[in-house]
Amino acid sequence: MIVTFGIMLIFFAALISILQRIKLSDKSFSNYAVGDRSFGARYQAMSFLNTWYPGAMFTAFGGMAAASGIISFYVLIYSLLTVMLMYMMAKPVWLWGKAFDLKTQPDLFALRYGSTHIRTIAAIIGIISGIPWLVLGMQALGEMFKYISLGSMTFSQAVILGVIVIAIRQIWTVRIGMKGVVISDFYQGMLAYLLGTAMLIGLIGWMVVSKGISFASLDPSKFTIPGPDSKEGPLFLLSLILTGALGGWCWPYIFVRLFTSNGVRSLKKSAALAIPLSLVFCASLLIFGMLAGVLPSVGQSTNDVWFIVSREAGGLILLGLAGTVLLAATMGHIDGNIQATGSQIANDLIGNYFKLNTRQLIVISKLGMLGLTLLASWLSCLELPALYSLAVLAYQGIIQLAVPQFLGIFWERGNKYGAIASMSVGFIVAVVLELTYHGNLPWAWGLTSGAVALGVNVIVYVVLAYLIPQSHAEKTRVRALFEMVSQGKGI
Amino acid sequence: MNKTKNIYLVGAWFLFNTFVALFPPLYWAVGKSTGFVFGLPASLIYFMMVSVSITLSILYAYRQDTLNGEFSS
Numbered sequence: 001m002i003v004t005f006g007i008m009l010i011f012f013a014a015l016i017s018i019l020q021r022i023k024l025s026d027k028s029f030s031n032y033a034v035g036d037r038s039f040g041a042r043y044q045a046m047s048f049l050n051t052w053y054p055g056a057m058f059t060a061f062g063g064m065a066a067a068s069g070i071i072s073f074y075v076l077i078y079s080l081l082t083v084m085l086m087y088m089m090a091k092p093v094w095l096w097g098k099a100f101d102l103k104t105q106p107d108l109f110a111l112r113y114g115s116t117h118i119r120t121i122a123a124i125i126g127i128i129s130g131i132p133w134l135v136l137g138m139q140a141l142g143e144m145f146k147y148i149s150l151g152s153m154t155f156s157q158a159v160i161l162g163v164i165v166i167a168i169r170q171i172w173t174v175r176i177g178m179k180g181v182v183i184s185d186f187y188q189g190m191l192a193y194l195l196g197t198a199m200l201i202g203l204i205g206w207m208v209v210s211k212g213i214s215f216a217s218l219d220p221s222k223f224t225i226p227g228p229d230s231k232e233g234p235l236f237l238l239s240l241i242l243t244g245a246l247g248g249w250c251w252p253y254i255f256v257r258l259f260t261s262n263g264v265r266s267l268k269k270s271a272a273l274a275i276p277l278s279l280v281f282c283a284s285l286l287i288f289g290m291l292a293g294v295l296p297s298v299g300q301s302t303n304d305v306w307f308i309v310s311r312e313a314g315g316l317i318l319l320g321l322a323g324t325v326l327l328a329a330t331m332g333h334i335d336g337n338i339q340a341t342g343s344q345i346a347n348d349l350i351g352n353y354f355k356l357n358t359r360q361l362i363v364i365s366k367l368g369m370l371g372l373t374l375l376a377s378w379l380s381c382l383e384l385p386a387l388y389s390l391a392v393l394a395y396q397g398i399i400q401l402a403v404p405q406f407l408g409i410f411w412e413r414g415n416k417y418g419a420i421a422s423m424s425v426g427f428i429v430a431v432v433l434e435l436t437y438h439g440n441l442p443w444a445w446g447l448t449s450g451a452v453a454l455g456v457n458v459i460v461y462v463v464l465a466y467l468i469p470q471s472h473a474e475k476t477r478v479r480a481l482f483e484m485v486s487q488g489k490g491i
Numbered sequence: 492m493n494k495t496k497n498i499y500l501v502g503a504w505f506l507f508n509t510f511v512a513l514f515p516p517l518y519w520a521v522g523k524s525t526g527f528v529f530g531l532p533a534s535l536i537y538f539m540m541v542s543v544s545i546t547l548s549i550l551y552a553y554r555q556d557t558l559n560g561e562f563s564s
Contacts, residue, residue, distance in 0.1 A: 073538040080545040223532040225522025265562035272553035
């Protein structure tokens with residue numbers, strides 16, 4: 001236990017030392033919320049990856065690859081399509097962000113649709129939907145600490161330790177804001193995805209060479225993709241990939257990455273840097289999981305595959321490193337979530353209706369982060385049997401932001417009535433379907449509730465775009481926004 | 492290649508990526524197979540080829556944007 005916890009302690013101490021060296025600045029809320037839009041491509045790339053791939057990748061998706069096989073590759077495809085979307089959105093979103101000092105995703109909604117209330121609606125959907133995932137992230141740390149303690153801690157003790165560690169880490173998120181998040185993401189990301197990938201490739205080699213495992217060792221059912229005769233339904237894979245790719249950019253903590261870059265060039269370069277890393281990391285993880293599923297020691301404990309194989313191959317040192325990699329990945333995700341939520345509470349909820357100065361915005365943001373950290377910490381220590389269902393429900397709901405978001409960025413015609421109605425109707429349809437059918441719609445050929453609701457959402461948006469034409473003034477305003485993008489230079 | 496042609500090419504490549512990643516009959520056909528090609532299952536080859544295509548399209552788009560002066564002021 002001293003070895004495994006010792007390795008993690010060294011990582012944590014180094015992280016705190018990096019965070020302590022960052023200069024505090026409260027000259028503007030932009031500095032606190034988006035780091036003064038000052039980050040280059042390398043920081044952007046690692047920050048995106050560290051927020052995109054949480055620690056649960058190693059447990060949930062590693063476990064899914066071990067248990068279910070090739071279907072788990074949907075996460076790789078949608079993760080790469082997400083970067084493609086980032087490349088396409090980079091120019092309009094960054095240019096508008098810079099020109100109008102946008103700091104959050106709801107800020108973009110308010111600008112594009114010329115509406116104050118849409119900012120509140122988008123913020124509420126984002127904040128509420130993020131909480132179950134925050135709690136799940138904290139509880140996943142508990143799973144990790146339980147394993148790292150070599151069985152000497154109970155699950156409850158391990159969860160409490162995980163919550164304490166992540167809550168301590170948030171002291172610097174609250175103090176420093178976005179700069180602290182991005183700089184620590186760089187360090188955490190190097191560990192999680194460079195060291196993590198090296199470990200995964202090494203472990204694949206170990207399984208092939210020492211254990212004689214190959215793809216031929218797997219049951220042939222692990223290579224099938226659900227088709228027309230499957231119990232999941234013929235459109236199941238399409239639904240997973242589509243909602244995953246579109247939904248990724250609906251999370252406020254992912255979207256805000258588009259505002260932290262120092263230019264469109266950095267943003268696009270970060271996509272070019274992140275995508276090969278994402279491909280190698282995620283493919284290695286899934287191949288590792290599939291091959292490891294054959295090991296008798298993994299058996300039914302597929303979610304522990306990362307720890308089981310690391311320990312079997314490299315003893316306590318590799319187990320300690322496996323825990324450190326997972327901790328680094330988890331921290332990036334949780335920090336990003338808490339920081340973005342704090343900014344939204346100040347900027348999009350309270351700041352939307354009261355005139356606040358810089359200091360007030362920062363104080364409210366800090367209080368919001370503190371409150372959220374305490375709330376999530378408390379919830380993590382409770383027995384919440386419906387938590388996973390709530391998280392799935394939240395995901396099906398939040399992806400409904402995709403329609404007004406993407407159509408708003410790429411199509412001039414949409415209006416605020418269509419945007420508010422489409423995401424509200426989409427959200428309600430998704431929630432009702434999910435609560436009624438619990439993720440298995442018997443008439444939808446494998447489409448999830450969120451995917452069906454997205455269809456309704458698009459129809460409402462497009463119909464209202466034609467039924468309620470923009471006023472002349474609104475048309476001119478929106479035209480000017482799009483012209484700014486088409487003429488955008490000096491980026 | 493001039494800027495307009497490049498924009499169309501990148502757009503077409505992005506559309507192709509979306510099509511091969513999402514078009515159900517394509518993955519149904521691959522997903523039924525349990526055969527191996529060069530020691531690798533057909534469905535793995537499908538997912539890896541889609542992934543590599545998406546990756547290369549971004550790298551190509553960034554290279555072309557840089558060469559075409561998209562980022563110069």
